[in-house]
Amino acid sequence: MTVSPGPGPRTGPEPERGRADAIPETGPEQQLARLGGSWTWLLGSALATLVPGIIVLAWPDETLHVLAVLIGLYLLVTGVFRFVSAFAREHGERATAVLVAVLYVVAGVLCLRHPLQTIAVLSLVVGVLWLVTGMLTAYTAVAAKDLPHRGILMGAGFLGIVAGIVVLALPAESAFALTRLLGLWLVLLGLVELIVALVWRAALRRADSGSLPGAPRAV
Structure with missing residues (x-):
């Protein structure tokens, strides 16, 4: 799953630039952070699942x-989404997020290079990844106290763990x-990620309209 980083409250959005000013456009890293922090990137990740x-x-x-x-293919695409989303995180959390993205890509490559592997190996690869990412998602929901609708993110993490x-x-x-089994869980996880993306969009719109005291940081 692609998850949100901890929110970083700001003093408020600027009318001229909206949420685009959350991260200055000063280089490739900032551009990736803005992309990974948009609700549409979350939506893409949800559809990829x-x-x-x-x-x-x-x-x-x-x-x-x-x-x-x-x-x-699912693991490869999800790994790309997670890698870009990692740049929207705080520097202290970015290394872990990038590591998880790399694990997704490596697992995806293994599945594609050895498509005739056993059922047990395929189950192990997917099960471990879902368990680890579910735990990280739940941790994010617990640690990011200012994150809007933390309960939904916690539910997404719990679903990944299960x-x-x-x-x-x-x-x-x-x-x-x-x-x-895998198809059912992919659909459930994708639906939860879709809800997270829509909730994040609503939070960003409220922040831009000035209805929130501080604009949330996008994922």
């Missing part, structure tokens, strides 16, 4: 090879069963 889940559930006759390719535990503790015995 939701769409593969729908495809997996709607395609009833996938082989393990096809499933591994779909999961590999998904990871279920995939790891209940390994599927066939590609068919694993397909249904």
Whole structure:
């Protein structure tokens, strides 16, 4: 999941520039931070999780090879979203976020390079990633006390933790069963991320309109 960094309250948005002034445009790093901090980037991340889940559930006759390719592409795309989003975090949290993004990309490459791997290996890769990222998301929700709608982010983290535990503790015995399990969790996680993106958009709009005492920092 792509998650929000801890909020950094500002003195208020400037009418001329809106939320675009949250991060000065002084270089590539700032540009990536602005992109990763936009609600549309969160929306893209949500769709990158939701769409593969729908495809997996709607395609009833996938082989393990096809499933591994779909999961590999999902991990690669999610890794890219997470890498860019990491630049919107505080420097103290950025290293961890980049590390998680790298893990996603590495896992995705492994799935694509070895598409005929066993069901157990595929379950292990996805389960561990969901468990770790779910814990990090929950930690963010607990630590970022000024984050709007922390409960939704906490729910997203909890769902990721449960998904990871279920995939790891209940390994599927066939590609068919694993397909249904992974597809279901991808859809659930994608829907939660979609809600987070819409909530973040609403928070940013309220901040720009001056209805909030301090503008939230985008993800």
